[in-house]
Amino acid sequence: MSRTLDSDRSPGAPNDRVAAAQAQPNIALIKYWGKRDVALNLPVVGSLSITLDTLWTRTEVRFSDALDADSIVLNGKSDPKQLKRTSACLDLLRARAGIRTRAAVVSTNNFPTGAGLASSASGFAAMVLAGDAALGLNLTPAEQSVLARRCSGSAARSIFGGYVEWAHGSRADGEDSVATPLLPADAWPLSVAVAITSTAEKAIGSTEGMNRTADTSPYQDAWIDSQEADLAEARAAIAERDFERLADISEHSCLKMHALALAAKPGLLYWNAATVAAMHVVRSLRAQGVPVFFTIDAGPQLKAVCLPSAASRVAAALREVPGVLNVVETGLGGPAHLIPTAAAAAA
Numbered sequence: 607m608s609r610t611l612d613s614d615r616s617p618g619a620p621n622d623r624v625a626a627a628q629a630q631p632n633i634a635l636i637k638y639w640g641k642r643d644v645a646l647n648l649p650v651v652g653s654l655s656i657t658l659d660t661l662w663t664r665t666e667v668r669f670s671d672a673l674d675a676d677s678i679v680l681n682g683k684s685d686p687k688q689l690k691r692t693s694a695c696l697d698l699l700r701a702r703a704g705i706r707t708r709a710a711v712v713s714t715n716n717f718p719t720g721a722g723l724a725s726s727a728s729g730f731a732a733m734v735l736a737g738d739a740a741l742g743l744n745l746t747p748a749e750q751s752v753l754a755r756r757c758s759g760s761a762a763r764s765i766f767g768g769y770v771e772w773a774h775g776s777r778a779d780g781e782d783s784v785a786t787p788l789l790p791a792d793a794w795p796l797s798v799a800v801a802i803t804s805t806a807e808k809a810i811g812s813t814e815g816m817n818r819t820a821d822t823s824p825y826q827d828a829w830i831d832s833q834e835a836d837l838a839e840a841r842a843a844i845a846e847r848d849f850e851r852l853a854d855i856s857e858h859s860c861l862k863m864h865a866l867a868l869a870a871k872p873g874l875l876y877w878n879a880a881t882v883a884a885m886h887v888v889r890s891l892r893a894q895g896v897p898v899f900f901t902i903d904a905g906p907q908l909k910a911v912c913l914p915s916a917a918s919r920v921a922a923a924l925r926e927v928p929g930v931l932n933v934v935e936t937g938l939g940g941p942a943h944l945i946p947t948a949a950a951a952a953a
């Protein structure tokens with residue numbers, strides 16, 4: 607793996623070990639919800655996602671003997687709330703390298719953080735790649751995926767581009783719970799329109815939501831039991847480039863995940879009025895023959911996935927929905943990758 611060292615451009619001590627990486631968020635079509643091991647971040651079900659392209663996190667990681675403590679600057683501001691998870695991720699990298707050196711992390715998202723747009727997926731995938739390169743660990747993509755999973759479950763998938771499956775695995779140590787690429791982005795290009803209906807941080811994070819669901823939702827067993835069939839259906843749809851088949855199974859998985867979470871006590875309601883209005887708009891477009899479907903994660907944003915020929919019509923329709931603040935259009939993107947540290951600093 608090439609190592610990006612650009613220390614003459616970034617401030618810092620001469621012996622600092624620094625690298626930067628970019629990763630894009632991914633959106634699950636067959637959803638992950640529920641952990642079989644909270645500490646190791648092991649899922650109860652496998653999941654399948656698409657990696658996006660124009661939304662990104664750029665992260666620089668600088669290990670320096672001059673530092674007494676880890677730090678994280680997110681979107682230009684020191685962010686103590688993110689420090690615990692950041693340090694936990696850096697600890698995994700330090701353990702691999704056999705060092706105790708502290709690190710300064712500077713990370714920028716070009717999209718709202720913490721609002722159901724998988725900023726933790728792209729954020730931790732970028733951090734793992736940058737940390738790996740800075741420390742010269744030479745991890746394989748599969749090893750990077752396992753480390754990223756420990757930091758944030760869905761980050762395991764953002765290591766790869768295009769269509770990606772993350773296995774739940776069966777080993778207690780989780781080493782087989784790893785993502786693998788199914789198909790590169792350009793083998794079946796799709797477009798995604800993200801309808802942003804709120805930029806507020808979500809009230810209930812996914813770990814808390816998943817644990818509450820597992821403890822109280824009467825549908826948890828049915829969710830687990832039906833996941834393998836959904837994954838097989840989505841895999842087949844992707845292999846055949848069958849959009850209608852992928853649309854049916856993806857909406858089913860999304861609605862099933864939300865039904866599961868809605869049935870928790872107290873129920874988890876991640877949608878707002880604009881989310882629901884946008885769902886109806888997507889359904890009505892599809893009824894008119896437009897190749898589009900929706901998916902929604904643990905937040906109020908709706909992601910409309912469509913064939914590229916329908917992208918401008920879908921985005922225009924979503925912009926008309928009352929309460930939709932903004933529509934971000936993107937295609938499918940490639941894997942997480944190293945970038946010059948100057949590019950991360952300028953982000």
Ligand code: PMV
Pocket residue numbers: 633634636637638639653724726727758759760761812813903904
């Ligand atoms: O990895 P987390 O903790 O951000 O959880 C992601 C959960 C969903 O986005 C709702 C589903 C998924 O598979 O990404």
